[in-house]
Amino acid sequence: MTDHPAAPAAGKAPAGGPAEGALLSVRGVDVGYRTGRRTRVTAVRDVSFDLYPGQSMALVGESGCGKTTLGLGLLRLLPRTGVVSSGEILFRRKDGRLVDVRTLAREDLRRFRWNEAAMVFQGAMNAFNPVLRIEDHFLDTFRAHEGGRRRPRKEILEQSADLLTTVRLDPARVLGSFPHELSGGMRQRALIALALALKPQLLILDEPTTALDILTQRSIVERLAELRDELRFAMVFITHDLGLAAELADRVGTMYAGRMIETGTTRDIFYRARHPYTSALINSVPPVAGDLTVPQSLPGGPPSLTALPPGCSFAPRCAHAVDACSHTRPTLDVLRTRTEGLSHAAACLRTHELLEGATRD
Amino acid sequence: MIDRTAPAPRPDRAATAAEGPDGGGPSAEAAPEAAALREAAPPVLSLKGVHQVFGTPRGDVPAVAGVDLEVRPGQVLCLVGESGCGKTTSARMAAGLAAPTAGSVLFRGRDVAAMDKHERSVFRRAVQYIHQDPYASLNPVRTVYSTVSAGLRRHKMVKDRHEARRAVTELLERVDLTPAEDYLDKYPHQMSGGQRQRVAVARALAMNPEVIIADESTSMLDVSIRVSLLNTLGKLRDELGVSFLFITHDLAVAKYFAWDGEIAVMYLGKVVEHGPTPQVVNDPRHPYTRALVSAVCEPDPDLARTKERVRLRSADIPDLTDLPPGCDFHPRCPLYAQGACDTLRPPLVPSHDRLLACHVVTGE
Numbered sequence: 001m002t003d004h005p006a007a008p009a010a011g012k013a014p015a016g017g018p019a020e021g022a023l024l025s026v027r028g029v030d031v032g033y034r035t036g037r038r039t040r041v042t043a044v045r046d047v048s049f050d051l052y053p054g055q056s057m058a059l060v061g062e063s064g065c066g067k068t069t070l071g072l073g074l075l076r077l078l079p080r081t082g083v084v085s086s087g088e089i090l091f092r093r094k095d096g097r098l099v100d101v102r103t104l105a106r107e108d109l110r111r112f113r114w115n116e117a118a119m120v121f122q123g124a125m126n127a128f129n130p131v132l133r134i135e136d137h138f139l140d141t142f143r144a145h146e147g148g149r150r151r152p153r154k155e156i157l158e159q160s161a162d163l164l165t166t167v168r169l170d171p172a173r174v175l176g177s178f179p180h181e182l183s184g185g186m187r188q189r190a191l192i193a194l195a196l197a198l199k200p201q202l203l204i205l206d207e208p209t210t211a212l213d214i215l216t217q218r219s220i221v222e223r224l225a226e227l228r229d230e231l232r233f234a235m236v237f238i239t240h241d242l243g244l245a246a247e248l249a250d251r252v253g254t255m256y257a258g259r260m261i262e263t264g265t266t267r268d269i270f271y272r273a274r275h276p277y278t279s280a281l282i283n284s285v286p287p288v289a290g291d292l293t294v295p296q297s298l299p300g301g302p303p304s305l306t307a308l309p310p311g312c313s314f315a316p317r318c319a320h321a322v323d324a325c326s327h328t329r330p331t332l333d334v335l336r337t338r339t340e341g342l343s344h345a346a347a348c349l350r351t352h353e354l355l356e357g358a359t360r361d
Numbered sequence: 362m363i364d365r366t367a368p369a370p371r372p373d374r375a376a377t378a379a380e381g382p383d384g385g386g387p388s389a390e391a392a393p394e395a396a397a398l399r400e401a402a403p404p405v406l407s408l409k410g411v412h413q414v415f416g417t418p419r420g421d422v423p424a425v426a427g428v429d430l431e432v433r434p435g436q437v438l439c440l441v442g443e444s445g446c447g448k449t450t451s452a453r454m455a456a457g458l459a460a461p462t463a464g465s466v467l468f469r470g471r472d473v474a475a476m477d478k479h480e481r482s483v484f485r486r487a488v489q490y491i492h493q494d495p496y497a498s499l500n501p502v503r504t505v506y507s508t509v510s511a512g513l514r515r516h517k518m519v520k521d522r523h524e525a526r527r528a529v530t531e532l533l534e535r536v537d538l539t540p541a542e543d544y545l546d547k548y549p550h551q552m553s554g555g556q557r558q559r560v561a562v563a564r565a566l567a568m569n570p571e572v573i574i575a576d577e578s579t580s581m582l583d584v585s586i587r588v589s590l591l592n593t594l595g596k597l598r599d600e601l602g603v604s605f606l607f608i609t610h611d612l613a614v615a616k617y618f619a620w621d622g623e624i625a626v627m628y629l630g631k632v633v634e635h636g637p638t639p640q641v642v643n644d645p646r647h648p649y650t651r652a653l654v655s656a657v658c659e660p661d662p663d664l665a666r667t668k669e670r671v672r673l674r675s676a677d678i679p680d681l682t683d684l685p686p687g688c689d690f691h692p693r694c695p696l697y698a699q700g701a702c703d704t705l706r707p708p709l710v711p712s713h714d715r716l717l718a719c720h721v722v723t724g725e
Binding site: 062063168184185213214215216217218219221240241242243244245246247266267270271280281282284285286287288289290291292294295296297298299301 | 443444553555583584585586587588589592610611612613614616617620639642643652653654656657658659660661662663664665668670673676
């Protein structure tokens with residue numbers, strides 16, 4: 001883990017201060033990975049967004065677009081070779097102080113994680129330590145991240161049992177079990193309970209329902225929505241399942257080749273997508289309801305991060321690309337201004353030309 | 362291609378294939394005469410009352426408990442259900458990779474278990490299997506050419522290396538890996554997941570199969586690639602008349618790929634609803650199918666908020682070693698009524714234009 005705090009105010013100047021009342025203000029964040037002695041790739045480039053308390057934001061895109069890297073970067077959980085190389089991640093803590101996650105020192109960072117922001121990792125199978133019982137995971141978490149005096153085991157276990165009950169698990173059965181004794185859905189729910197242990201203000205979920213059965217998926221989705229209503233935490237969830245985004249998110253950010261290329265409310269994205277990549281993603285999902293609709297395939301894959309095209313990264317695959325697209329990089333322009341970070345913005349040179357009839361209010 | 366043993370594509374199929382913009386998508390209209398033809402053609406591959414019981418220290422696990430399925434020429438039969446419902450075990454038995462504990466697997470009317478060496482070799486060539494995970498199903502130290510041509514060389518379907526390369530080039534082009542020359546000498550690690558899965562399809566296709574068994578072949582892929590692979594498979598179905606036993610847990614994929622075919626919904630080793638795809642997906646009757654269809658996350662925020670959901674009485678699947686009495690689904694079933702449901706196992710009977718196993722719905 002990269003536990004070394006960055007020097008404050010180093011490098012390029014931040015693009016504007018934090019937004020008023022925002023829980024999380026991400027400003028011009030780049031995340032890079034070292035790939036050799038002198039080589040590095042930038043997996044996330046210049047991402048900025050504001051997340052307000054209680055909001056739920058989905059990050060969508062194909063594999064390799066930087067979604068998980070961004071999620072890990074927000075909590076400084078990147079592997080050893082990864083580093084948030086520039087930008088600011090401003091977070092409003094429970095006590096009202098505004099901190100830059102990049103500059104938190106070791107002990108502060110430990111208090112920040114789980115107390116303020118927690119992560120539910122991809123693949124519930126691998127997120128637990130296979131040789132520890134579920135109760136040990138709870139004990140470890142409370143003891144490592146909770147400040148103040150050391151509480152007795154019994155008290156912590158009682159609280160853990162309550163947490164498990166909130167995700168509809170039977171504590172008597174689950175607490176004493178090893179991870180392999182639980183089904184995938186139970187593990188995922190236990191993981192969510194664990195993430196909520198210290199009442200974080202922000203929950204980052206990486207592919208929370210991937211690899212789960214459809215009925216299990218449904219119960220997790222419903223429980224998450226209920227918990228969010230109850231506990232009022234904000235969510236950032238990373239998914240390639242657009243159905244999940246439509247269901248669980250207030251707002252969606254589409255990522256492509258490390259950049260945020262479109263952001264807006266869920267209705268903006270699904271009914272009035274203005275970036276051809278977002279539209280292509282949505283059109284490639286066959287719906288279950290209604291008559292047969294033929295989904296459109298999106299050929300090719302995202303470009304290599306080491307050899308990005310000079311202009312718009314999506315231009316080589318884009319059906320609407322013109323000459324300008326291959327040498328001018330579009331900026332994320334606001335199309336419709338709203339408060340609380342819900343503005344609709346897209347990074348496409350032809351946004352205004354491509355206003356086709358496929359919109360609906 | 363080398364000696365085509367597969368039946369010629371049916372005329373109505375060829376027509377729809379020519380009309381489609383990409384030649385891949387299934388046609389939206391299900392003509393009544395097509396349904397009649399479907400009934401008339403004898404099945405290529407059929408499972409007759411097959412059972413598969415695995416002995417474990419905790420007791421016997423009846424993974425598949427009496428399943429009857431038929432794959433007809435040029436048709437798609439889609440198996441859907443949650444993990445552990447016996448989809449893959451059924452497919453493995455259909456491919457002859459596992460012998461059923463009871464019941465039989467028939468290929469062109471011949472019992473696979475009773476086949477002699479020659480018949481078995483024909484069966485092996487005619488029924489091909491595409492695995493779920495393209496990262497695990499390709500040998501990492503073999504090039505694409507080596508992987509795809511292995512069967513051709515083994516069955517002596519090519520004379521020399523030159524001919525083998527030509528055959529492999531043709532196969533790669535058929536699965537849209539073009540230009541094929543660029544892929545011939547690549548290793549799996551040099552390719553993306555979608556490309557690897559296409560190589561796996563080309564390998565299956567090399568044997569001129571009559572039936573392809575595709576086990577969750579698209580579930581590991583990104584949404585954008587999934588559709589183009591499904592279109593490639595659809596092209597094989599429409600142009601070469603290959604039959605498919607298609608296994609998926611994704612109802613949207615099942616609906617798209619098997620629109621002209623049939624869907625069988627499995628629960629705990631048994632088929633609970635089986636019928637033409639449009640009926641099963643758009644008007645599900647078995648409470649389990651209804652729950653599955655209603656649980657799908659639709660990529661449409663308004664629909665997602667207004668959609669009616671089926672509430673199950675319990676989220677947990679019963680243990681296969683300790684099945685409830687009566688209908689397997691009754692502890693979770695929203696239609697559960699005291700009486701037959703918890704005492705009698707419902708048989709799979711024709712009802713509402715399909716086969717259904719439910720006391721409540723068939724008794725209406």
